[in-house]
Amino acid sequence: GAVVSQHPSRVICKSGTSVKIECRSLDFQATTMFWYRQFPKQSLMLMATSNEGSKATYEQGVEKDKFLINHASLTLSTLTVTSAHPEDSSFYICSARGALAGGNEQFFGPGTRLTVL
């Protein structure tokens, strides 16, 4: 099946630093990638949608200058949390969709747990 990886799985950083999270589709070309954020005991909230080679589309209330998304290739998207603060601590999950991998289905990465001290 279609596999999506994320790196790192866990990261702890100091307040004010930037953190980059990578999302890779390992066995298919991901035309679209999604980034979600999940706070403890809450649901997944879509942050942004990115299509390869295009600027990401952010959901209402998500600061695009704080959460930088780059989808430069069909297998890699990155999310950079700039000037992270403790309130950014969360579980970040990416998913990917590709025409050859189920079309409308999203395949999810294992998630990255970010803790900002």
Place this chain on the structure above:
Amino acid sequence: AQKVTQAQTEISVVEKEDVTLDCVYETRDTTYYLFWYKQPPSGELVFLIRRNSFDEQNEISGRYSWNFQKSTSSFNFTITASQVVDSAVYFCALSEASGGSNYKLTFGKGTLLTVNP
């Protein structure tokens, strides 16, 4: 706007009991997809089922079964003879069927299922 409601926040059962997780959705689309995902404590989302709006047949997969009823906009999930390993958060989700929407997913708030030995 799309909406998914999982009214049951938490359910606790004893092993071998049957349990049904409710999901009610709202959409203006005539074509859409419904999903169920399992999220164990590790955090990784596990895909369980996808159903398109034109297929109202119920589905059974081992101990899992799903009841899709368009008349009541419900897509309920039943686990028969529950096991401790079924303990997890279960999410119901709805996807638009338009490629122009990138098939964005709207998640319910999730139901925490605890199966006690």
